[in-house]
Amino acid sequence: MKIIIILAVACLVTSACNQSGNNQQLQAKIDSLQAKVNDAYKPGLGEFMMGIQEHHAKLWFAGINKNWKLADFEVHEIGETLDDVKKYCTDRPEIKSLGIIDPAVNTIKAAISKQDIEKFKSGFTELTNDCNTCHKDNQHGFNMIIIPTSPPVTNQDFKPAK
Numbered sequence: 001m002k003i004i005i006i007l008a009v010a011c012l013v014t015s016a017c018n019q020s021g022n023n024q025q026l027q028a029k030i031d032s033l034q035a036k037v038n039d040a041y042k043p044g045l046g047e048f049m050m051g052i053q054e055h056h057a058k059l060w061f062a063g064i065n066k067n068w069k070l071a072d073f074e075v076h077e078i079g080e081t082l083d084d085v086k087k088y089c090t091d092r093p094e095i096k097s098l099g100i101i102d103p104a105v106n107t108i109k110a111a112i113s114k115q116d117i118e119k120f121k122s123g124f125t126e127l128t129n130d131c132n133t134c135h136k137d138n139q140h141g142f143n144m145i146i147i148p149t150s151p152p153v154t155n156q157d158f159k160p161a162k
């Protein structure tokens with residue numbers, strides 16, 4: 001009888017030991033995966049901004065060429081990049097000012113849907129001013145955005161497809 005009890009206790013202890021060994025292994029695995037996640041590449045705010053800069057320039061040439069489909073695409077690309085900024089740049093306090101450009105973006109969207117070139121141009125000027133307001137408010141006033149004077153690329157036709 002005694003032997004059976006001793007064996008039973010020994011069994012319980014070793015299985016508990018095995019269990020805690022497994023837990024330690026799992027924790028080590030979780031820690032190493034967490035370290036990989038922390039190290040994974042994610043673009044910084046400046047990289048997203050360069051994307052926005054490109055879409056801003058393309059949006060202008062799409063709009064002034066009355067290529068409304070392309071303009072619509074580009075303004076949505078700006079919106080998607082802003083969503084990515086909100087998702088990936090949570091460590092940047094400046095992003096609380098992002099909403100500053102929303103009214104201008106909405107004006108541009110409305111201008112595109114009405115195919116209204118004058119409204120598009122004024123919305124674009126408002127948008128460009130807002131970019132700079134946010135830069136100035138966040139010690140980046142030296143990143144001065146202007147209405148582009150020539151197309152950002154030469155390998156794309158900004159006129160509407162025939």
Ligand code: HEC
Binds near residue numbers: 044046047056097135
């Ligand atoms: C949240 C406020 C905010 C708004 C709105 C904003 N920016 Fe920025 N922008 C920043 C900050 C902050 C930086 C500096 C990022 C860094 O530290 O790399 C920056 C940097 C930039 C840069 C420099 C990127 C580089 O590395 O060369 C460009 C270009 C730029 N923004 C374009 C724009 C354009 C175009 C708009 C408007 C469509 C805009 N930004 C709107 C905050 C903003």
